[in-house]
Amino acid sequence: xxxxxxxxxxxxxxxxxxxxxxxxxxxxxxxxxxxxxxxxxxxxxxxxxxxxxxxxxxxxxxxxxxxxxxxxxxxxxxxxxxxxxxxxxxxxxxxxxxxxxxxxxxxxxxxxxxxxxxxxxxxxxxxxxxxxxxxxxxxxxxxxxxxxxxxxxxxxxxxxxxxxxxxxxxxxxxxxxxxxxxxxxxxxxxxxxxxxxxxxxxxxxxxxxxxxxxxxxxxxxxxxxxxxxxxxxxxxxxxxxxxxxxxxxxxxxxxxxxxxxxxxxxxxxxxx
Amino acid sequence: xxxxxxxxxxxxxxxxxxxxxxxxxxxxxxxxxxxxxxxxxxxxxxxxxxxxxxxxxxxxxxxxxxxxxxxxxxxxxxxxxxxxxxxxxxxxxxxxxxxxxxxxxxxxxxxxxxxxxxxxxxxxxxxxxxxxxxxxxxxxxxxxxxxxxxxxxxxxxxxxxxxxxxxxxxxxxxxxxxxxxxxxxxxxxxxxxxxxxxxxxxxxxxxxxxx
Numbered sequence: 275x276x277x278x279x280x281x282x283x284x285x286x287x288x289x290x291x292x293x294x295x296x297x298x299x300x301x302x303x304x305x306x307x308x309x310x311x312x313x314x315x316x317x318x319x320x321x322x323x324x325x326x327x328x329x330x331x332x333x334x335x336x337x338x339x340x341x342x343x344x345x346x347x348x349x350x351x352x353x354x355x356x357x358x359x360x361x362x363x364x365x366x367x368x369x370x371x372x373x374x375x376x377x378x379x380x381x382x383x384x385x386x387x388x389x390x391x392x393x394x395x396x397x398x399x400x401x402x403x404x405x406x407x408x409x410x411x412x413x414x415x416x417x418x419x420x421x422x423x424x425x426x427x428x429x430x431x432x433x434x435x436x437x438x439x440x441x442x443x444x445x446x447x448x449x450x451x452x453x454x455x456x457x458x459x460x461x462x463x464x465x466x467x468x469x470x471x472x473x474x475x476x477x478x479x480x481x482x483x484x485x486x487x488x489x490x491x492x493x494x495x496x497x498x499x500x501x502x503x504x505x506x507x508x509x510x511x512x513x514x515x516x517x518x519x520x521x522x523x524x525x526x527x528x529x530x531x532x533x534x535x536x537x538x539x540x541x542x543x544x545x546x
Numbered sequence: 547x548x549x550x551x552x553x554x555x556x557x558x559x560x561x562x563x564x565x566x567x568x569x570x571x572x573x574x575x576x577x578x579x580x581x582x583x584x585x586x587x588x589x590x591x592x593x594x595x596x597x598x599x600x601x602x603x604x605x606x607x608x609x610x611x612x613x614x615x616x617x618x619x620x621x622x623x624x625x626x627x628x629x630x631x632x633x634x635x636x637x638x639x640x641x642x643x644x645x646x647x648x649x650x651x652x653x654x655x656x657x658x659x660x661x662x663x664x665x666x667x668x669x670x671x672x673x674x675x676x677x678x679x680x681x682x683x684x685x686x687x688x689x690x691x692x693x694x695x696x697x698x699x700x701x702x703x704x705x706x707x708x709x710x711x712x713x714x715x716x717x718x719x720x721x722x723x724x725x726x727x728x729x730x731x732x733x734x735x736x737x738x739x740x741x742x743x744x745x746x747x748x749x750x751x752x753x754x755x756x757x
Contacts, residue, residue: 337625341590341614350589394609397593 334393339400343379344372351379351403355410360417378417382407551603557724558609558629562651563636564644565615568674571707572636573610576717581708588614591626598721606721627659632724633669634716635699640675642683652697661727668723670716671702677709 342350348360363371380387383400386407390396407413561569570588574580577594592612600606613626635651637644648671656666671694673684684690694702701719705712 338591338593346589394593394595394607401593 334396338397340376342401343376347372348375350401351408351413352405353408353410353413356408356413359410359414363417374417374420378413378420379403379408381416381420382413552605553603554605554607555725555728556607556609557631557721558611559720559724560611560613560627560630560633560655561636562613562623562633562655563615563672564638564641564647564651567615567636567638567641567644568707569615569634569636570612572634572672572674572705572713573612575707575710576713577610579710581710583708587616588612590614596717598717600721600725606725608717608721623654624658627655630659630667631661631727632667632720634672634720635669636672636674636705638675639673639684639704640678645683649697652699656698663730665727666698668700668720668727669698670720670723671699672705672712672716673702674705674707676704676711677706679704 347357349357351357351360360371360375363374379400383403387396387400390399561573563569565587566585570586570592571581573592573594574582577596591614594610594612596608596610598606598608611626611630613623633655635648635655637648639645652669655669659667661667671690673690690702694700700723701716703712703716703719705716707713
């Protein structure tokens, strides 16, 4: 029980079906499994039946804009206080809140999106949302009144599972995270009372362990991974190589920018 | 078409290749004449538009789709590839693994998107970061000609987004090929009353390093 417990190698970690690469891509794949349903939800929740975004004629698939929101926990939004608010909500309530974030964004920009008719206008707009729409005052109230329940997500997923079993990853479900028993979170793991503990619990199924890839001279990246500590607790450890520090954290950049870049870059690291 | 016989084309072009090979930098250089040494991962897909005045009678709007390098491991590329008519496959001359991944990307591409006539979409191979080529693994550079022929690439170019080398040429080569395809697909029987793009009188750009 003493000392740092070495996390088991990837083979033992139960990850959602298809993905052995990106922890967050796993999450996304899971989400994508419910994605045709997301369009349904977009329709239902924002009454956007005529929304261009979900209209086939423009061939704009939700994956074209939703990926960065989900994989980077909305850190691509221009307003940092909004980012923090959304992250808190996700960390506290589980990742069904990702859907709420997406729906809230679509709702606040629906009027302007509906006025556009070309993919060249729509995609850049929604990928680089203007601050006036992403500001805390505008977006967060909408987020608060947007709700997606676990039951809904489970229902959509079971429909998909019935229709197309091969594409739906198994192993993680849409539930508010509780004590999970997977290969490396042993039975004694308590539910943490701290926010960080909850963050970790919420992300454990997908972020189970991130591997440090060999770092070459030419290509150094900031790394984030979960480290197991005694007693089954874990903590986030930021590993920033010298080069990456110079590259990402160079003087003159705001702390916010540095954190965004660190988070986003770390999302594309391989899981081994 | 439009007034004065001005013809406008809209083409969707994919930029794919492994993580950190410089796809985003190439697009930034090509579209915004800008280079940043700071790495920032693309997540999902990015989108840029480049308008080319191809010749006096033709304007071409290129939609450049910058696909994140990790996407090959997900199942989502099909969505991004849809309706593309050309592709750049990028590797980093200083990292062999990115070159080995080229054929995986090409296979992924050919599996998921085809031209309306059922043929593979034209792909151009970019050997990026050629300003660092002295540290690279590419010894005899001519062997890439054979590689391209074997793997079905239309052409290859050495590029450097940092030093602005080869990108314009590569784009011209790909667009020329796309226009050529477009003609054979859109006008199967050339009866002379459509507006031709003017390839037959030699206005097509030189095709450098084609294989």
